[in-house]
Amino acid sequence: MAHRASKVYVNGSLVSRNEATVSVFDHGFLYGDGIFEGIRVYEGRIFKLKEHLERLFMSAKAIMLTVPLSLEEMQEAVMETVRANGLPDAYIRLVVSRGPGDLGLDPLRCSRPTVIIIVEEISLYPQTVYQNGLELASVVVRRPAPDALNPAMKTLNYLNNILAKIEANQRGLVEVLMLNHEGWVVEASADNIFLVRRGEIVTPPTYVGILNGITRQVVIALATDAGYRVREENMTLFDVYNADEAFLTGTAAEMVPVARCDGRVIGDGQPGPITKDLIERFRIYAKGEGVLVPRLNAIQA
Numbered sequence: 394m395a396h397r398a399s400k401v402y403v404n405g406s407l408v409s410r411n412e413a414t415v416s417v418f419d420h421g422f423l424y425g426d427g428i429f430e431g432i433r434v435y436e437g438r439i440f441k442l443k444e445h446l447e448r449l450f451m452s453a454k455a456i457m458l459t460v461p462l463s464l465e466e467m468q469e470a471v472m473e474t475v476r477a478n479g480l481p482d483a484y485i486r487l488v489v490s491r492g493p494g495d496l497g498l499d500p501l502r503c504s505r506p507t508v509i510i511i512v513e514e515i516s517l518y519p520q521t522v523y524q525n526g527l528e529l530a531s532v533v534v535r536r537p538a539p540d541a542l543n544p545a546m547k548t549l550n551y552l553n554n555i556l557a558k559i560e561a562n563q564r565g566l567v568e569v570l571m572l573n574h575e576g577w578v579v580e581a582s583a584d585n586i587f588l589v590r591r592g593e594i595v596t597p598p599t600y601v602g603i604l605n606g607i608t609r610q611v612v613i614a615l616a617t618d619a620g621y622r623v624r625e626e627n628m629t630l631f632d633v634y635n636a637d638e639a640f641l642t643g644t645a646a647e648m649v650p651v652a653r654c655d656g657r658v659i660g661d662g663q664p665g666p667i668t669k670d671l672i673e674r675f676r677i678y679a680k681g682e683g684v685l686v687p688r689l690n691a692i693q694a
């Protein structure tokens with residue numbers, strides 16, 4: 394395929410990449426005041442689009458941001474942007490910020506939210522991570538308590554996760570494990586965590602302060618359908634170290650086996666049989682599911 398000119402959706406218009414700009418007075422930029430979603434396209438189908446849009450609207454409601462499009466209009470805008478980019482396999486970034494205001498905090502001074510949709514090629518973790526499992530470490534920075542800044546909201550305020558990522562970089566790791574202020578294991582910097590213990594699958598409950606990942610929800614459903622027992626239960630690092638298997642889930646990463654955490658080998662240090670079974674089920678499911686983007690392939694040709 395020839396080099397494509399990517400198109401970015403900005404407030405209702407599809408513009409070229411270098412024309413895609415927002416105001417320096419946008420409170421998304423000044424304060425991280427806004428929300429976002431990351432969504433995948435597999436073979437021309439947008440994976441769990443409705444679920445991602447529903448979560449976007451839930452985040453919007455929680456921060457009292459009125460999305461200037463209905464869910465149906467937003468769905469149409471996402472489809473249009475995917476079609477304009479002609480990529481059958483892609484990563485979509487959907488952003489709604491509070492919009493341009495003045496230098497004060499007050500969101501009432503922002504006249505109109507900014508809506509941005511970016512469609513890019515995906516970059517997954519290195520293939521070796523999927524084959525051999527990745528190494529995790531628990532980090533110093535804690536995930537905020539739900540009554541401070543609820544991690545259930547996918548807001549533009551990702552500095553907590555970025556601080557975790559900085560710790561990851563310092564240790565030469567691609568992902569790290571985060572605890573809440575009580576010491577419960579909650580999630581990774583951009584992925585949810587699952588353990589396998591004596592044939593059962595365990596993941597932290599949403600109330601400990603996590604993003605209720607769309608991939609997490611899909612994996613719970615696929616595992617349950619396959620006859621596995623899945624429980625949402627608080628876990629400590631002790632439980633992680635002593636799990637038979639562990640894996641992470643996220644839109645960009647999909648499902649990644651975990652081989653080690655804080656220097657402890659998990660299970661036998663190889664991706665376990667239940668993890669491998671679920672990864673296979675997820676891959677098959679991801680390719681068949683999703684909203685087909687009409688005429689996407691016609692544009693590619």
Ligand code: PXG
Pocket residue numbers: 431554580581582583584585603604605606607608609642643644645646
């Ligand atoms: N927890 C957190 C904190 C996240 O940011 C997930 C879990 C997984 O959720 P989904 O719905 O994707 O299964 C996320 C995912 C990226 C990237 O490029 C991913 C996220 C945010 C920013 C970047 O990998 N969110």
